[in-house]
Amino acid sequence: MLDETIDRSRRRELAALHDALTGQPGTCVLTGPPGVGRTALAAAYAETFPGAARWVSLAGSSADPDEMAATFAAGLRARTGNPPVADAVAEFAERVAAGPEPTLLVVDDIPGELTAELIDRLSLPEAGGQLRTVLITGRDTPGLPVPTVELGPIGTALGGHPMALRLAGGDLTAMAARLDAETVSPVVVLVRDRLDRLGDAACRLLRVAALSSPAALPAGLIRLFLGASAEQAVAELTRELLATSDGGACQVHPLVRDIARQHLPPVDWTALARQFADAVLDHPWSVPLESFLVARHATRLAGRPDLPDAVVDRLHRRVIAHHQPAGEAALVLPHHRELAERHFDDPEVLIAAARVMRARGEPEEAKDHADRAVPLATDPATRHAARLLLVECLEEIGDTTRADALWTLLGAADGPDAAAFLRARRLRGHLDEARTGLTGLIDRLGTGSAVFHQAQEAQLELARTELDLGAQSEARRRAARVIAEYTARHLTDHATAVAAIDLIGDARFTVAPAEPDDDLAGELLRLRDRYAGAHGRRHRLTLALAVAHAEAERREKTLLAVRDDVRDRFPLEHSARSRTELLLGFAAARGRRNEDARDHFTDALHGFRAVLGDTHPNTLRAELALGVALKLTGGRGAARHMLHVLRHAPASVGIGTDLFLQSAFGSGLSVFPSWLWRRLTPQARE
Incomplete structure (x- = not known):
């Protein structure tokens, strides 16, 4: 009778979960109190899912959204075998998007509050329609933008x-x-009954679970800690329904962990923590998934004040070494902070901490640590590194007076730090100085293979400067040459090549009807085809190049060929999506498909406004085009959009409105009174 009741309830819950995942956006939240069976339900659904299932647990993370996102990235990297890429999340999204079958992603043990932003970071919309995501939490989740399935009691x-x-x-x-x-509650009594009949090894394992991270205990770590009795302890806990075993890893239920801490006979917790810490440090940290779990336990142990300083030091350093190649800065920052406090007179430790703090958007704190490192450094190379880091932090916080003095001391204008100096000049707005300096630097570097990467980084920085100066054609061509250089060397995933592709699709480039640029279109077509062969047609880099090629070619069929993939892979706020919608709007307007044009311009305005704000030229172009389309289709809001453009366009941008409107809408503009036409077109006023 009990089994039938549970099965009947489970079938209803599985149907509700399936319904929540089959619609848009393909993400749902699974919630309910501890022990209600959220994880078991997701596992049952995964068994029926037609594609592959990936499981990532955030157990052991704090409730900080950035740490949760970083733990998710590290767990996903471990689950996929530690791929040698800078961004494991993006790599996973690309694999899912290119796969022949859908993928189910289950993110379990979410400890903090779920917000719309966090849901977006964990559900990977960039993977497109191929991904279904289940987010499991025990917290109340009112007002979320995705469906929620709440599990409750079964019977009475x-x-x-x-x-x-x-x-x-x-x-x-x-x-x-x-x-x-x-x-006390029934579950407490029932768990205590089972605890009372456990053997010593199983009790010891439960105590370790109670003092360490809520993350699963990996098999290799259990063997180091318990020796020959490891398998027996795990089997006993599993048999008594106090833990589950996945690939040898033992996951103790949170309720069991809390009850065990209170009910089992007291022990010397400090001695137990020391023994477990020794096992953590002796672990080889070589298997990706085990290493991820061991790092969670090392992090929790490193926060214990009763462990010896030398042990805590080693724990901090092991976690940093584990995450450093992957660049999960949010996970290593607390460890760097602690080491910097413990070793306040070690310049190497201070510099390492400052670099991570700066990467995490903490330039003030990074500046303080770099400042402390400069006088402590006796080695010239270390002192130089501290000064360079310090001056970059000063630039970020706006202390230009002290930064100028340090740049002079470094001799950066024509020395080895010239690229960093000239980037700082660009960011300060000294664009002509930056362009002249970068041109000279590129000439001095030449084309030798020893300076290839340095030269390409300088070329890309010059392209950014040209974009800021309004030399858009030169900027795009230069970025395309950088991509071509890396592509010729089969380095299509190099960070500089990826940055150049991002620059080519930058939202700030003017998007307006114009004559095709055949030379640039040909180069971008060749690059697109190379990336399609190396990465696949739907890869985000391939699609970014495809959109740039469509812009240069100005042909609707080129846009239509990638439209569906762009919409599936990029949100509205992505510049490639916004630019595609605007160009499709132009094409629809020229074809007198005014309602289609209105829809495209609406999406383009949303995207540009989110990225560039209300008054950027591209935002105003999209809003102006939307206003015209609304007027031509009898829609509401045309006057409001026009008035907004009137208030901002003449003072903030030479929008070329007459050419813009005539080429997009042609004779349809006769619906506008002459006074409005004169206000909108500077050339008409002249």
Whole structure:
């Protein structure tokens, strides 16, 4: 009878989960109190899913959104075998998008509040329609932008708690009579019953789970800690329904962990933590998934004040070494902070901490650590590194007076730090100085293979400067040459090549009807085809180049060929998506498909406004085009959009409005009164 009740309830819950995942956006939140069976339900659904399933647990993370996102990235990297890429999340999204079957991603044990932003970071919209995501949390989740499936009690016996029902077994009547006299919840009593009959090794394992991270205990770590009794302890906990085993890793239920901490006989917790820390440090940290879990336990142990300083030091350094190649700065920053406090007179430690702080958007704190490192450094190379880091932090916080003095001391204008100096000049707005300096630097570097990467980085920085100066054609061509140089060397995934592709698709480039640029279009077509062959047609870099090629070619069929993939892979806020919508709007307007044009311009305005703000030229172009389309289709809001453009366009941008409107809408503009036409077109006023 109990099994039938549970099965019937499970079938209803599985149907609700399936319904929540099959619509848009393909993400749902699974919630309910501890022990209600959220993880078991997701596992049951994964067994019926037609594609592959990936499972990432955030157990052991804090509730900070950045740390949760970083733990997610590290867990996904471990689950996919530590791919040698800078961004494992983007790499996973690309694999899913290119796969022949859909993928189910389950993100379990989310400890903090779920917000729309965090859901976006964890559900990977860039993977497109191939991904379905289940986010599991125990917190209340009101007002979320995705469907929620809330699990509740099953029947009335034992409070309907699924874990209590399973622990009780079949004789619920006798068990209920016994539990009526208890002052604690049924599940607590039932867990205590099972704890009382455990062997020593299983109890020892439970105590370790109680003092360490909530993350699963990997098999290799359990063997180091328990020796020959490891497998027996895990099997006993699993048999008693106090833990689950996945690939040898032992996941103790959170309720069991809390009850065990209170119920099991007291022990010397400091001695136990020291023994477990020794096992963590002795672990080889070589298997990706085990290493991820061991790092979670090392992080928790490193926060214990009762461990010796030398042990805590080693724990901090092991976690940093584990995450450093992957660049999960949010996970290593607390460890760098602690080491910097412990070793306040070690310039190497201070510099390492400052670099991570700067990467995490903490330039003030990074500046303080670099400042402390400069006088402590006795080695010239270390002192130079500290000064360069310090001056870059000063630039970020706006202390230009002190930064100028340091640049002079470094001799950066024509020395080895010239690229960093000239980047700082660009960011300060000294664009002509930056362009002249970068041109000279590129000439001095030449074309030798020893300076290839340095020269290409300088070329890309010059392209950014040209974009800021309004030399858009030169900027795009230069960025395309950088991509071509890396492509010729089969380095299509190099960070500089990826940055150049991002620059080519920068939202700030003017998007307006114009004559095709055949030379640039040909180069971008060749690059697009190379990336399609190396990465696939739907890869985000291939699509970014395809959109840039479509812009240069100005042909609707080129845009239509990538439209569906762009919409599937990029959100509205991505510049490639916004630019595509605007160009499709132009094409629809020229074809007198004014309603289609209106829809495209609406999406383009949303994207540009989110990235560039209300008054950037591209935002105003999209808003102006939308206003015209609304007027031509009888839609509401045309006057509001026009007035906004009137207030901002003449003062902020030479928008070329007459050519813009005539080439996009042609004779349809006769619906506008002459006074409005004169206000909108500077050349008409002249």
